[in-house]
Amino acid sequence: MEYLPKPARDFLEGDIDPYSQQQLEWYSTLYLCLLVLVAFGVSFATASVAVALQIFAGGFLLLLVATVPGWPYLNAHPIRFLKVRKSVAKA
Template sequence: MDCEGQKLAEQLMQIMLLSFAVIAIGAGYITASFQTMILTYAGGVVLTTLVTLPNWPFFNHHPLKWLDPSEAEKHPKPQPSVNVTAKKKFTSI
């Protein structure tokens, strides 16, 4: 799953869970049954898991292009410059 796919999966999860929560509260209120509410929401959680957890092909529309190892050796990573600064001691008065 690429980065954009992860973002899409996160958005889908949030939207689906919120939607199923609203539907479950409505169904529970209409039937006056706490059990109906819990079962409706549990079904929504299972469906949300089946949609967002596996690595479906529509989550891979923006694959990352990795640098070939031989090319990486030709272009070494720049080393950070060493900047030594004197640390000042702060004393309380």
């Protein structure tokens, strides 16, 4: 991604904490399953594969916009590390 301008890289390279990543993966899988069912149902009702592809493509683009950039909700549970302590030299 070095070919992108710095503001675009900063926007797209967001940190995701592990808890939010696990939730996002589960919700994305559920969303894609429901999207396939809806696209199939509408395609079956209209007898048009093109309609199913358009519905799926639109829903997939919506999912990408909601998940790929580093939105603040993806880092709602950041990992807090302990502060570094100075070591005491033993004599």
